[in-house]
Each structure stands twice: as structure tokens, then as C-alpha cells.
Amino acid sequence: MIQPALLDADDLNAFCTFSVGNVMCGVQVGDIREIVSDVPVTPVPSSAKTISGLINLRGQILTVVDTMEWLHLDVPDVNEVARFHLIVSVGSELISLRVGEMGPVISPDHGDFEPVPKHLDRVVSDRLQSVVKLSDRLVLMLRVEKLLELRNSASAKSLLLEDDAEGSRSLSQIVQQVEQDLQ
Amino acid sequence: MGEHDEFLSDFLEECDENLDQLDQELVALEENPRDESRLRSIFRNVHTIKGSSGFFGFAKIGALAHEGESLLGRLRDGELLFDAEIASGLLAMADAIREILVNIEQTGQEGEKDFGVVHSTLSDLLSREGGASLQSDVSESPSGAEKIAAERSAADSSVVDTDAPLNENVQGVIAKDVAAGLAGDLDDREVEPEIVSSVEGVPERVVASESAAEPSSIRVDVQILDQLMDFAGELVLARNSLSRCSDGIADPRLTSVASRISQITSEIQDRVTRTRMQPIGGIWGKFRRIVRDLAVECGKQVRLELEGEATELDRSLLEAIKDPLTHLLRNSVDHGVETAEDRLRKGKSAEGVVRLAAQHESGQVVIEVMDDGGGIDVEKIRDKAITSGLVSKEQAADAGAREILNYIFEPGFSTAKKISSISGRGVGMDVVRSHVERIGGTVHIESQLDVGTKFTIRLPLTLAIVPALILRVESQVFALPQACLREVLTLADKSQVEWIQEVPVCRLRERLLPLISLDDVLGVTGKSSLSSSGQWKVEGGLSSSQVAVLQIEQLRFGLVVDEVINGQEIVVKPIGKAIRAIGAYSAATILGDGAVALILDVSGIARMAGLSHDLQVRIEDISETRERLTDSEGAGQAMSAVHTGNSNAQTFDLTIDAVDDRTLLVCEVDHGREVAIGMDSVDRLEEVSIEGLQVFDSQIVSNYRGSVLRICSLYNAYGESEGKGTSPLIICQHDGTRFGVLVKQINDVIDMSLEERRDQADGSGVGGTELDGRFVLVRGRVVEVLDLETQYRLTMGDAR
Numbered sequence: 001m002i003q004p005a006l007l008d009a010d011d012l013n014a015f016c017t018f019s020v021g022n023v024m025c026g027v028q029v030g031d032i033r034e035i036v037s038d039v040p041v042t043p044v045p046s047s048a049k050t051i052s053g054l055i056n057l058r059g060q061i062l063t064v065v066d067t068m069e070w071l072h073l074d075v076p077d078v079n080e081v082a083r084f085h086l087i088v089s090v091g092s093e094l095i096s097l098r099v100g101e102m103g104p105v106i107s108p109d110h111g112d113f114e115p116v117p118k119h120l121d122r123v124v125s126d127r128l129q130s131v132v133k134l135s136d137r138l139v140l141m142l143r144v145e146k147l148l149e150l151r152n153s154a155s156a157k158s159l160l161l162e163d164d165a166e167g168s169r170s171l172s173q174i175v176q177q178v179e180q181d182l183q
Numbered sequence: 184m185g186e187h188d189e190f191l192s193d194f195l196e197e198c199d200e201n202l203d204q205l206d207q208e209l210v211a212l213e214e215n216p217r218d219e220s221r222l223r224s225i226f227r228n229v230h231t232i233k234g235s236s237g238f239f240g241f242a243k244i245g246a247l248a249h250e251g252e253s254l255l256g257r258l259r260d261g262e263l264l265f266d267a268e269i270a271s272g273l274l275a276m277a278d279a280i281r282e283i284l285v286n287i288e289q290t291g292q293e294g295e296k297d298f299g300v301v302h303s304t305l306s307d308l309l310s311r312e313g314g315a316s317l318q319s320d321v322s323e324s325p326s327g328a329e330k331i332a333a334e335r336s337a338a339d340s341s342v343v344d345t346d347a348p349l350n351e352n353v354q355g356v357i358a359k360d361v362a363a364g365l366a367g368d369l370d371d372r373e374v375e376p377e378i379v380s381s382v383e384g385v386p387e388r389v390v391a392s393e394s395a396a397e398p399s400s401i402r403v404d405v406q407i408l409d410q411l412m413d414f415a416g417e418l419v420l421a422r423n424s425l426s427r428c429s430d431g432i433a434d435p436r437l438t439s440v441a442s443r444i445s446q447i448t449s450e451i452q453d454r455v456t457r458t459r460m461q462p463i464g465g466i467w468g469k470f471r472r473i474v475r476d477l478a479v480e481c482g483k484q485v486r487l488e489l490e491g492e493a494t495e496l497d498r499s500l501l502e503a504i505k506d507p508l509t510h511l512l513r514n515s516v517d518h519g520v521e522t523a524e525d526r527l528r529k530g531k532s533a534e535g536v537v538r539l540a541a542q543h544e545s546g547q548v549v550i551e552v553m554d555d556g557g558g559i560d561v562e563k564i565r566d567k568a569i570t571s572g573l574v575s576k577e578q579a580a581d582a583g584a585r586e587i588l589n590y591i592f593e594p595g596f597s598t599a600k601k602i603s604s605i606s607g608r609g610v611g612m613d614v615v616r617s618h619v620e621r622i623g624g625t626v627h628i629e630s631q632l633d634v635g636t637k638f639t640i641r642l643p644l645t646l647a648i649v650p651a652l653i654l655r656v657e658s659q660v661f662a663l664p665q666a667c668l669r670e671v672l673t674l675a676d677k678s679q680v681e682w683i684q685e686v687p688v689c690r691l692r693e694r695l696l697p698l699i700s701l702d703d704v705l706g707v708t709g710k711s712s713l714s715s716s717g718q719w720k721v722e723g724g725l726s727s728s729q730v731a732v733l734q735i736e737q738l739r740f741g742l743v744v745d746e747v748i749n750g751q752e753i754v755v756k757p758i759g760k761a762i763r764a765i766g767a768y769s770a771a772t773i774l775g776d777g778a779v780a781l782i783l784d785v786s787g788i789a790r791m792a793g794l795s796h797d798l799q800v801r802i803e804d805i806s807e808t809r810e811r812l813t814d815s816e817g818a819g820q821a822m823s824a825v826h827t828g829n830s831n832a833q834t835f836d837l838t839i840d841a842v843d844d845r846t847l848l849v850c851e852v853d854h855g856r857e858v859a860i861g862m863d864s865v866d867r868l869e870e871v872s873i874e875g876l877q878v879f880d881s882q883i884v885s886n887y888r889g890s891v892l893r894i895c896s897l898y899n900a901y902g903e904s905e906g907k908g909t910s911p912l913i914i915c916q917h918d919g920t921r922f923g924v925l926v927k928q929i930n931d932v933i934d935m936s937l938e939e940r941r942d943q944a945d946g947s948g949v950g951g952t953e954l955d956g957r958f959v960l961v962r963g964r965v966v967e968v969l970d971l972e973t974q975y976r977l978t979m980g981d982a983r
Contacts, residue, residue: 042779043659045705046765046791054758054771054779059417061771061779063759093759 015132017103017139018084021073023175024103026132026139033087033094035102052098055085062087064096065147071140072124090147097147106139108132113141117174138178194235195288198244201228202277202284206472209270209277213475214486216265225273226255232280243293244280250305251276263311267479272304274472405498408459415455416648416754422448423751423775452648452752456497463541463550464492466505470512474537477516484523484534485516494541496548500642503622504550507615511552511638512537514611519556519636529633531555547666550640559630561587568593588628592616620786623649623666623769625735649755651782652731653748653774656707661744662753662772662782663731669739671747672730689730689741690932696732699792700743701783705767735786740794742785755782767791847959848913849966850926852897857930857966859959860913864971866921867914868929876925882978885923887914894923895978897969917975924974 015026016035041053041064052066064085085096116128129141208225212218233248251273257263279298286294422445429441467489478485496504520526520535527533538553561584568574568590579587594613619626624642643649643666651662652671672691674680680687680698687698702708730741753772758781762768766787774780847859869887876885876894883894894912913924959966 040778042771042781044762044765044768044781045659045707046767047762051761054762054781056773056777056779059413059420059756059773061756061758061773063762095759 011107013107015106015108015139015141016086017106018086019100019103020067020071020082021100023071023073024137024139025067025071025099026106026141027086027088027097027144028141029105031088031144033089036085036087036096037083039085041098052082055096057087057094057096060094062094062096064098067097067099070147071127072121088144088147090144095147097142106132106134108134108139120174133178136179138175140175191239191287191291194239195284198232198235198280198284201232202281203468204228205277206274207468209273210471210475212265213267213270219259222255222259222265226252226259229255241283241287241293243298244283247276247279247283247298247301247305250302250309254305254309257309263308269308271479272301272308274476275301275304403458408455411455412459415452416756418448419452419648419752419754420773420775424777427775456648457495459497459499460495461498461501462493462495463501463548464489466501466508467492467539470509470539473509474512474516477513481517482522483516483520485520486534486536487512488536488538490538490540491542494543494548496642500548500622503618504624504640504642507618507626507640508539508550508552510611510615512539515552515554515556515636519554519558521557525557548642550642551637552640553635553637555635558632558634558636559588559591559628560632561630564588564590585629588630591628592626623664648752650750651753651772652750653780654701654731654742654744654783655746655748656702656705656744659707660748660774660778660780661701662780663733663742663785664769664782665750667733667735667785669732669734672732672741674728674730674743691732691741692932694739696730696739696741697794698730698741698743699788699794701788702743702745704788704792733785735789738789738794740789742788753780753782847932847966847968848929849931850897850911850913851928851930852926857964858897858926858969859966860915860924860969860971862932864915864917865913866916869912869914869923870909871912871923871925872909883925885912887921887923892921892923893978894925895974896925915971915975917971920979922975922978924969
């Protein structure tokens with residue numbers, strides 16, 4: 001059930017990639033504590049959409065973030081089950097990022113990093129660190145510390161209220177656009 | 184260096200304890216200045232501080248303690264008499280040392296401050312009534328070797344004397360170093376007369392150190408205890424899983440092992456919980472000082488009485504309760520207790536009493552803070568509540584004293600005419616309540632003008648493992664702390680739910696109980712069980728509902744869930760901020776099968792549902808208004824038939840009351856027919872043995888609590904023969920005379936809502952003026968309202 005990540009956590013340029021809906025995302029390897037899969041998630045009624053629920057990680061209760069919602073991504077047509085949990089430590093808390101499939105660990109060249117597209121929804125662009133252009137794909141590098149921001153009640157609530165579809169659509173549109181261009 | 188650090192932190196900790204003890208003893212000595220054993224104990228205490236500070240070379244502490252010691256030496260020798268001024272001086276010394284200790288803890292240094300004022304105060308006190316004797320004492324002082332020996336043994340035993348001594352090894356080191364350190368320390372200073380006294384002190388201390396040679400308690404790092412508690416929690420969870428597993432396997436060996444483990448787990452949990460328990464006296468000690476200082480500041484005479492200091496509670500709770508208690512005490516001294524003149528004018532003793540009492544009560548800790556001061560003027564609070572817009576004039580006028588008093592817990596609420604440095608800014612009482620509620624407790628206030636005020640705080644024993652009720656809504660399971668649970672009801676069918684304005688209520692023993700559907704509040708299923716017209720939509724669903732009756736403060740409400748599964752001990756696990764911010768959950772737990780269950784925050788849920796005490800009051804208002812309405816328009820007409828033939832006003836009142844009271848007792852008589860009796864005429868409900876009833880002529884009588892009770896038997900009157908066994912007897916009262924009404928069984932207690940009465944008034948419901956007000960509709964059934972006046976006359980008439 002628990003797969004230890006056999007990675008060099010000290011390597012600042014190593015990114016663990018994974019799918020979130022139809023886009024590829026990455027998190028610095030050092031931020032990841034462990035990766036677990038197929039854990040029952042207890043939903044939290046009345047919670048923000050970005051909160052998927054709670055899991056029991058060896059007696060510790062972690063909040064599970066619905067990464068798709070967090071990034072305002074379109075829900076894909078395919079009924080993908082986000083079965084992996086990336087356990088990241090944010091501040092003093094552990095948070096689980098619920099993701100689709102695990103991808104390879106990448107170490108992009110310096111030149112591959114691009115700034116976050118400007119015309120994105122503020123909320124979403126704040127949660128991205130950078131964008132990495134691979135040969136055929138774009139990888140959105142997440143700003144893990146922003147996961148804590150979601151836990152801030154006031155801002156988290158307001159963020160969710162202004163959850164306008166425009167920003168979200170543009171993110172996946174941009175990704176698709178760029179990926180088409182690459183191919 | 185690490186070893187030194189360890190000694191240093193031990194020193195700091197012990198000094199802290201010594202200072203706290205000093206505070207308490209000084210205050211106690213002030214009350215009884217002739218208590219010589221206490222004075223000696225204070226002396227030893229200061230001496231210990233001086234000795235151990237010398238070992239670490241903390242000259243400032245040493246100098247302060249030295250002066251204090253000199254002063255105490257003169258007190259002990261009877262040269263000076265202990266008074267408030269000396270007490271203040273010595274307390275100031277303790278504070279100065281404390282300040283230095285904080286500095287040492289942070290920087291390792293004593294800091295720059297020279298505490299000149301404290302020094303001069305102490306030396307002034309010391310030189311009172313001629314300090315010349317000091318000089319002569321010098322000649323009497325023993326040789327240097329003796330001094331060191333004395334200091335050494337004193338310092339040595341001081342380490343052992345604490346109830347949790349350092350290990351022997353450390354003691355050895357300290358003893359050795361103290362000798363060296365003190366030798367150097369003393370060389371720098373003049374020979375002081377206090378040494379003689381320390382020699383005297385020694386024999387006692389040696390005895391103390393011997394008895395402490397086999398320590399019955401040890402110092403344990405709090406972190407280890409916390410971890411132990413965590414593991415005990417894990418063990419409870421594992422035990423719960425094991426029990427689940429073994430239930431499914433019919434292997435006697437497994438069953439016996441599982442039950443043994445279960446038993447041991449409970450024991451371990453109990454003991455571990457106990458290790459974290461500390462007597463509340465630990466934090467109370469400081470209160471003596473606080474009250475004393477405050478009383479001096481306010482120019483009042485206040486005595487603090489402590490009761491139940493040995494009452495134990497979890498140390499985390501102890502920490503959490505310290506501030507609220509301090510605040511309540513400050514309030515009592517500042518606002519509660521009057522000045523001596525005022526008190527005397529009111530015929531009270533000049534000295535006010537503030538009482539702090541703690542005790543265990545049914546799995547909770549109850550702490551009371553009482554004062555015999557001026558009390559709270561309810562009318563003032565009422566006015567203030569109205570002017571600050573917390574409550575409307577009408578509501579305030581109707582609200583009882585208890586409700587009004589609760590407004591003092593509202594943020595920003597203060598009636599203090601002038602703001603003092605101590606209290607009156609309107610912050611505080613709300614903080615008291617929020618602090619107490621955060622740790623799962625409640626706070627109540629009672630107050631009587633000129634008599635005093637009492638605050639009652641109720642706390643759970645521990646926070647880590649709590650008894651809870653496991654609930655289910657659809658497929659989701661929640662845990663509900665039992666602390667606020669009163670009872671569990673089963674809603675047999677939806678007709679038990681009434682609607683007052685938009686609020687569903689049910690009737691529980693004459694009280695309206697607002698209902699909240701957990702599903703609706705949290706949106707568990709995402710579909711409301713209430714339709715837009717405000718009726719329960721899922722009729723079938725509700726038929727199997729259960730209601731957990733909860734109480735927070737004075738708010739009582741029912742939480743409707745699909746099922747109450749069971750009650751079990753749960754381990755409270757923290758949850759992330761984002762989830763706590765929702766307000767509906769306080770924490771989470773892990774169930775036996777490893778699944779996570781959220782722990783409901785009862786007050787949060789009431790808030791989310793828009794349920795407040797105000798609302799409850801309003802609901803009751805509404806039903807009262809309805810009553811009044813009925814009284815003026817409907818009732819007189821509807822009830823006219825009931826009192827026909829009764830011209831006298833008194834009987835009229837009785838009849839009206841009987842029916843007009845919204846609560847009716849519905850009883851079955853014979854043939855399944857039902858009659859209703861106004862609840863307010865009912866004195867008691869009894870179960871009587873039918874054989875015990877006696878019949879004289881046609882009059883049934885019974886021996887009821889040593890007097891003759893005449894009984895009118897509706898059971899018999901309706902033609903059904905009386906059998907054996909027991910039967911309910913309704914004891915009614917009229918004209919100060921009791922009489923009994925015998926019925927077949929008591930079916931229900933119902934509320935007659937306005938609609939039902941309108942129906943009758945219009946004649947549309949039951950039809951015809953013939954029935955008039957003698958009948959009411961209860962859930963569509965016709966029920967006769969018993970004319971008690973007639974019954975009374977029938978019962979008593981024969982006797983007259």
C-alpha cells in the first residue's frame with residue numbers, strides 16, 4: 001500500500017511528475033514525504049470543493065486536497081480515479097495531494113523553465129511555481145506552500161467563491177494549445 | 184557543557200517552584216503572621232534559592248535572596264513583626280528573581296537590570312527599628328569551615344528536598360561544586376550573620392533529605408507523557424479493530440485473548456491518562472498571590488478560600504483553564520467584592536470572600552468561582568443588552584434573569600462605569616467562554632444582587648480520549664462527544680414533528696425541542712430532507728430517524744440523524760485548519776475498521792443551523808403569543824361549553840386554564856377513547872395498585888401519602904370493569920384539594936397548536952357547535968377535554 005519514494009530528496013532539480021486530469025504536474029522531490037495509493041478517503045461534508053476529504057495515514061489524519069479543483073481544471077470526460085496520494089509537508093502539517101497517475105521523475109534543464117502564463121486566473125497562477133516545457137508536454141510545477149493558503153479559512157473561502165469558470169478553462173486550454181503546438 | 188545546561192535547566196525549574204511556593208507561603212503568613220513554622224519554611228526556601236544561585240554564580244539573585252534572608256532572619260528572631268509592607272517587599276524580591284530567571288533562560292545571563300528599588304526596599308525594611316544588632320551578630324558567626332559545611336548540606340539537601348530529586352550522580356556533582364562555588368562566593372562578601380540561622384535549619388533538612396532518599400515520584404519529560412498518551416490512543420484503536428475482527432471469528436482462544444487485550448488496554452489507557460493528571464492546586468497556588476495583589480490595588484479586603492485543591496485533571500486542560508480562572512478571579516475581586524465601607528453598610532463583614540472550589544462530578548470536573556460581593560444587577564445588563572442591540576426590547580422584557588446574565592459573555596459587553604487597569608474593558612468574559620468551550624467545557628453564571636455571583640465551569644477530564652456517540656447519516660459516520668448529549672429519542676413518525684415558523688420542533692416532556700437535521704446542516708447527501716414548503720420531504724426516511732438531544736449552555740436541541748450506532752471511547756485526533764474552519768467539526772477519530780470519522784462540534788453545528796438561544800426563546804415566545812391570541816379570540820368562544828353552568832369566576836379560571844394551557848395530557852380511558860387533561864391542573868402522575876383502592880358506597884378512595892385521596896375513576900365510569908394489577912392515577916389539584924383521576928393508560932403529552940384550535944373555533948374541523956370546545960383534535964383524532972370542575976364536583980360532591 002505504501003510505496004517508498006526511492007529518490008534523492010536533496011536534489012533540488014528533481015521533480016516528481018503526475019497527472020491531474022488531462023494535464024501533467026510536478027512537485028519538487030524534496031517536498032514529498034511519501035506516496036500512498038488506494039486509501040479510503042472520508043468525505044468532509046460542507047467543506048470547500050478543494051478538499052477531497054480525510055485519510056488515515058498510520059494514525060495521523062491528513063487533509064486530502066483535490067488537486068483538480070485546486071487548479072481549477074476541467075473535470076475530464078474520462079472517469080479517472082485519482083488513486084494516488086502525494087503526501088507533502090507544508091509548514092508543520094502534512095497534506096495529501098490527490099493525483100491521477102504517477103509519471104517519471106524529471107530533472108529539466110535550466111532553459112526549460114518558463115514563467116507562469118500571465119493571462120491566467122490570479123488564484124491559479126499563484127499556485128504555480130513555473131511551467132516546464134518538455135519535448136511533447138507541458139509540466140505545471142506546483143507551489144506546494146500555497147496548499148497551506150487553502151487552509152486559511154478566510155482566503156480559502158473567498159477563493160472558492162470567485163471560482164469562475166473562465167480562469168480554469170484557460171489553464172487547460174493553454175496547456176492543450178501549447179502541447180498541440182509542441183507536437 | 185551539555186551537563187551544565189541540564190543542571191541549569193533543573194536549577195531554573197526548581198527556582199521557579201521555590202518562588203511559587205514562596206508566593207503562597209508569604210500570602211499565607213500575611214494572614215497568620217505568628218505562624219513560626221511557616222516563617223521557617225519561607226526562610227529555608229529563600230536560603231535554597233540563594234545557595235543554588237551561588238553555585239551557578241548568579242550574583243544578582245544571590246544578593247537579592249541574601250537580603251530577603253537577612254530580613255527573614257530578623258523576623259524569625261522576633262526582632263521584627265511580619266506585616267503587609269514586609270510581605271510586599273519580599274514578594275517584590277521574588278518577582279525580581281523571577282525576572283532574572285527569565286533572562287537567564289533566554290540569554291544565559293542575569294541581565295543588566297540592578298533592581299535598586301527592590302534592594303532599597305529590602306534594606307529599608309531590614310533597618311527598621313535599628314539595624315545595629317547586625318554588627319554584633321558578626322562576632323557570633325561560626326568559622327568559615329563550619330559555614331561551608333552548613334551551606335553545603337543545606338544546598339545538598341535542597342536538591343533532594345524537592346519531590347522529584349535529580350539522580351544521585353548529579354547530586355554528588357552539585358554537592359561537590361556547591362562547596363567550591365560557595366567558598367568562592369562567600370569569600371567575596373562580608374561575613375553575614377545569617378549563617379547561624381542556616382546551621383539551625385540543617386537538622387530538619389537532613390531529615391527531609393533522608394526521607395526523600397527513596398523517591399516515590401520522578402520527573403518525566405512532558406513530551407514523553409504526550410507520546411505515551413498518543414500510543415495509548417493507538418492501542419485503543421488497535422483494540423477496537425481486534426474486537427471487531429474477533430467478533431467475526433468464532434474461535435474461543437481468539438475471543439479470550441481479544442478480551443484480555445481489551446481489558447489490559449483499558450487499564451493502560453486509564454493509567455496513562457492518570458499520569459497526565461495534575462492536581463488543580465498546582466495552578467491555584469498562584470491565585471493567592473493574584474487575589475492578594477489585586478485586593479491591595481483595589482483597596483479592598485478579600486479572602487480567598489480554596490476547596491478541592493487535590494482535584495486532578497489533565498495537564499493540557501490545566502494550562503487551558505488557567506487564564507479563564509484568573510480572569511474570573513480578577514473580576515470577582517474588582518467588580519464583585521465591594522469596598523469595606525460598602526460591605527459594612529450592607530451589613531456584611533468587611534472582608535469579602537472569594538471562593539474557588541473544584542470537584543469531580545460524573546466524569547467531569549466542576550470548578551466554581553464564587554464571591555459574596557455585590558452581585559450583578561440584571562436590570563443593568565438588560566438595559567445594556569438592549570442599548571448595544573444584542574436583543575430587542577420585547578425579547579429582553581420577556582427573558583429571564585438567567586438568560587440576561589448570559590449576555591455578559593458577549594464580546595464587548597461591559598457595564599463597568601469606569602475602566603480600571605484590571606477589568607471593565609468589555610474584553611474577557613467572551614474570552615473566558617471561548618477558552619472554556621474550546622476545551623469542551625461550559626461556563627454558567629448565577630448572580631443575586633447584593634448576595635454574590637457564582638460562575639460554574641464544567642470540563643471534561645481529558646481531551647485525548649472521550650466517550651462519544653457514533654452516528655450515521657446515509658453512509659457517513661460521525662462521532663458526537665457525549666459531554667453535551669442528554670438523551671436519544673426515536674422519532675416514530677413524522678407527526679411528532681411540529682413547525683413553529685420555519686423551525687421544526689418536537690415536544691419533549693412539555694418543552695419544545697428545536698430539531699436540526701444533520702444531513703441538512705452539513706449537506707451529507709446533498710439533498711435536503713425538507714421541501715421548499717418547509718415540511719419533511721422524505722417521510723419514510725424520517726420514520727426511522729433518531730434524535731440526539733443535545734445541550735450547550737441553555738440551548739437544547741435535537742440533532743436528527745439516520746441512526747445512532749453505538750457509544751464508544753474515541754481517540755481525538757487533530758485535523759487541519761481548513762477543516763476546522765468549517766466550524767462543524769472539532770477533530771476527527773479513527774474507528775475500529777481504520778476509517779476516519781469526523782467529530783462534530785455541537786455548538787458549531789447549532790450556529791450553522793442558525794439555532795441560538797434567542798431563537799429558542801423566540802419559539803417559546805411564539806407559542807406563548809399563540810396562546811394569548813387564542814385566549815382573546817378563540818378560547819373564550821371555544822371553551823364556552825366547558826364552563827357552562829359555572830357562574831363563579833374561580834371555576835371559570837380553572838376550566839380555562841385546563842384547556843388553555845397549551846399542554847394537554849392525553850389518556851386512554853375505556854374502549855380506546857381518549858380524554859385530555861390540562862397539564863397545569865395535574866399535580867403528579869402515579870401508578871397505583873387497583874387492589875389497593877377502596878370503595879365506600881360509590882366513592883373510591885385511596886391512602887395517598889398518608890392522607891385520604893378521593894378518586895374519580897374514568898376507567899370505571901366508562902363501564903369497563905377494573906381488573907387487577909396497576910393503573911395510572913393522575914393526581915389533580917383544585918381549590919387546594921387533591922383528587923385522583925384513574926385512567927387506563929397515559930398516551931401522550933401534546934401541544935394544542937393554534938391551527939387546531941382555529942379549526943374548532945370555526946367549527947370546520949370537528950363540525951358543529953354541539954362539540955364546541957369540549958373536544959380538541961389531536962393528530963386528526965377527536966379527544967374530549969376533561970371538564971375537571973365537573974369531575975371535581977362529582978368526586979367531592981357526594982362527600983359534601
